[in-house]
Structure formats: C-alpha cells, structure tokens
Amino acid sequence: MLDFELLRGWQRHVLGTPELPDLRSLPAFAEKGRERYGVGPDTRARLDACRAESAASGDRPLPLTARAARACLDVCFFHPFDDGNARSAFLTLVFVLAREGISLDRVALLRRVSFRADAPEDGLILARSIDTHLTATRRGAVGHKN
Template identity: 75%
Template sequence: MTDRTGCGSGWHGHCHQVLTWFLSRWGVAPEVAADLVDEAVGGRFLSWTGPHDALVDDVAERLAQSLRPDAAAAPAEPAPDHLRRWLAIREAVPWQDCPQDGGAGPLPPSLDGAAEDIRVFDAAVDPARAQGLLAALELVRTAAARDAPLDFALLRGWQQHVLGTPEPPPFRDLPAFAKRGRERYGIGPDTRARLDACLAESARDAERPLPLTARAARAHLDVCFFHPFDDGNARSAFLVLVFVLAREGVALDAVGLLRRISFRADDPKGGPTLARYIDIHLTGRRRTVDNHRQDP
C-alpha cells in the first residue's frame, strides 16, 4: 500500500483504510476494526516517510495478536511508570552530541512559524483552540524577552489560555496516560519539584554547556512525559520548545515537522532525533539569511 501511494501526504489514511478492510474481511465489526487499527498503529508512522520493515512487522504482529481469542485471557502485568523510564533515559542521553544549531546568535524569523501553524492547523480543529493558543504564545514571547526562568508556575499561566479555564490549572494529582493508554506517567509528592528542576536545565549554563537544540528538545519531552496537566500537554510542550528558543533570540519559520511527531518515553533516540529536527529548521533558516546577506 505504501509503495502504491508513494508515501505522500495522504498515505496514513490509506493505511488505516486497508488495515481496517483486512480485519473486516475476517469478520471483525467495522467499529472494532477501527479501534484495533488505531491501537496497532498508534501514531507510530512519520509523515512523508515510508515505515521500516521492523515497524511494519510489529504493526502486523499487533493486529494478529488482537485477533487471537486467548489474547484477552493473558494475565495482566503491573503497569510500568513511563515517567521513571524517561528520567532514566534523560540521564543517559549524550545531549552534548546533539547538533549545534548550524550557527550561533539570534535568529529572527522571516515568518512567525509558530503563530502561522496555529492559525492554519489549530484553527481548522477549533477556532477557540487557536485563539487560546495564540494568546498563550504572546505570553511565551513576553516571558522569553525578559529572560524568565522556566518552571511549572510559568507553564500554568500559559495553560490557562490554552485550555480556556477560569484559573491557571493545577498540577495533576493522579497518574496520567497517553498514546491510548500505552504510556503511564506516575505521580509522587516530589513530581512537580522534579519537573521544575528539569525545566531549569533548559537555561544556558556556562559550566555545563549544551547545544540549544538539545536543551529545547529535552524541555519539550520533559513536559510530554511529566504530563503535568489533565489536558493539553502536547500544546504545552510545544510552547516550551518555542520559549527555550525565543529566550536566546531564536525563532522558527516553520514548525510542522516538530508538531506532527510523537516520541516514546522509553526511546533513547527520541531526544536526539527531536534535536536534529530542530537543527534542520534552524540550519535552513540560517542558510537563507546568509544567502541574502551575500546578494549584491
């Protein structure tokens, strides 16, 4: 199916359709088939990229297992704490090896990529959602301009606009789940304090220098896997990424590659991959700026 579509922009929908047809052929009700396909695929495909053979095999295995009558009888295992897994991986990732942003110094955009994406993508989902996110983005820019320290208190002020709540939302008080329940993030008396400590590491540190791309990617994933709010954590993580860059005078012309991907808490390659995606955006922008300076 991916060969026939050429893995263009619409191939994900075709993939879901074909897999649903497969299950329906073997007597699975359409509604159940759709849920099983969502569970098997689970946002694991990247846009404009054909899946590797190993990923295709794993999706096929998940579908096959879902059809086994004895699958439901398997003994339940204790749910892992994916926040704990992320914190262990976070310590082991060689963040210092991440790309160096293709240059140094401030990088003003020719187009506000974050705002533009909100106006196009989020407004199509819900105009009120886009309006709230744009209001939060203004606060992000203001906080970055005054070099504000990044912590949960700052996040919840933005999140009030993201969610449209009367008051800034509190830190969650129960375990959180994501990716259709495949990831579980634990909660403890020190979870908020640990988030604040992690977010503080997004600032430039002369004694322990790390590339800006690494610090932005790590802070983004911290919010994803600490999952501090009951809702809207992906949007909060996106705002954090924009803030970390903006605090050092760097902005993006486009953010589509950064908003349309999902990472696993237990994947040690996730952080470096996100840092590389950030670097791709910034390097392209710096190259454009340099070319314009060289034009007579």
C-alpha cells in the same frame, strides 16, 4: 524564567479556561493506555529541576537544540496537566529557543512528530529535527539579505 507558573499561564491560554490549572494529581495515560505517567509528592520538584537545566550553563554546556529538545520532552513525559501537555511542551521548546534570540520560520513538522517515553533515541531525533529547522531558518535569513 521557565517555571511552573509560566507553564500554568500558557496552559490556561491554550485550553481557554478561566482558572490556572493545577499540577495533575492522578496518573495519566497516553498512546491508548500504553504509556503511563505517574505522579508523586516530588513530581513538581523534579519537573522544576529538569526545566532549570534548559538554561545555558557553564557547568554542563549543552547545545541549544539539545536543551530545547530536553525541555520539550520533559514537559511531555512529566505530563504535568490533565490536558494539553503536548501544546505546553511545544511552547516550552519555542520559549527555550526564543530566550536565546532564536525563532524558527516553520514549525509544522516539529508539531507532527510524536515521541515515546521509553525510547531514548527520540530525544536525539528531536534535537536533530530542531537543528534542521534552525539551519533552514538561517539559510532563509541569509537568502533574504541578498
């Protein structure tokens, strides 16, 4: 299950720290201070609610690429840790795909793209990029079978 404890475990691994990191307790800044990520008593609950929406649901069926993009951007923009949030966001994206049996052949371009919290179109751009990578992976898989 994609929950905060899983994110904490990834974070400990990618940062190489002995302890599990806590949810940050102070506002965070990115893009040379142009973007601010607040924190409040409901931050963890809101993050948990958003992550829950990454699972397939009969109530609001969203395409897998949209759910993966949303989960990734949620981690980016909630910015739950003091450091390494982009890495956790990418691992979240990969996890959402893998949970449904999907892996991508190449991810380098996905790792190089940055998004702004105040640019709603960026979520669509990321979803389209994931779809492009997924299509390329499927083409490669079909090509290897011949």
